[in-house]
Amino acid sequence: MEKAIKDILVNGALKVNGSLWVEGNGKRFFGPGPVELLELIQETGSINQAAKKMKMSYKKAWELISNLNHMAGSPLVITSTGGDNGGGSAISEEARQLIAYHREMRVRFSKFLEEETQRLK
Amino acid sequence: MEKAIKDILVNGALKVNGSLWVEGNGKRFFGPGPVELLELIQETGSINQAAKKMKMSYKKAWELISNLNHMAGSPLVITSTGGDNGGGSAISEEARQLIAYHREMRVRFSKFLEEETQRLK
């Protein structure tokens, strides 16, 4: 009898997993990392705090946002320096749409992965 | 009117893309790289030549295979040193099954990505 895929691996707990992102012109544009960061910026109102919550360096967060803003037609993160509380950041309507879309997409992806995992058994 | 996602990006050519792999105990076990390598080993009968065709160093290929063989219950690549043509490698029946499975999975995944890309528009 033919072996099931799951019997090929030593230890059980076999699972299909993956990653999903949006590309523009073949370059990765919007993946799980940015989504989380944007969500946290929305929540905290600050790139700094958002980065800290993700345990990401400010530098990396800033570069990421800079890329996003450059690739997108209109900025996804709107920043202001100085002022009331030293400044802060907010996300644009476009960013909210992207987040919402990505979230829905992930739900469908989870289902897909679930189904694929079932097939292994 | 609400902007379509595709209008958020500067340049068109928007696309959903992703990557898929099999995990054992949370550790990545079998992704696109290994699949291609195994296929080339099957084709060429040699780790060396397979690695060259992928423009991968022999070292990396060997480490990859070593991992695979350790994670799997039975070796996926069977090697022999010395002899007729200096030695060579072949892939096991289990490896062939994994490849076949992964290929089918990728077909379904492509379809999924296609559908998701449609939704952007």
Place this chain on the structure above:
DNA sequence: GATCGTTATATCCGACAAGATATAACGTGA
């Protein structure tokens, strides 16, 4: 104008990854 916390940016440094190189072991066939 001093203070504050943030954005914005440059520079330096260390760790890790990846490649390059070297070499041993192997077994068949000439």
Place this chain on the structure above:
DNA sequence: TCACGTTATATCTTGTCGGATATAACGATC
């Protein structure tokens, strides 16, 4: 016994990425 092409493995170097650090600019509030 030697040559050959491959597997197997260790070691060294190099390049890249990320983190750490430093500092300027900013503008509301006091």
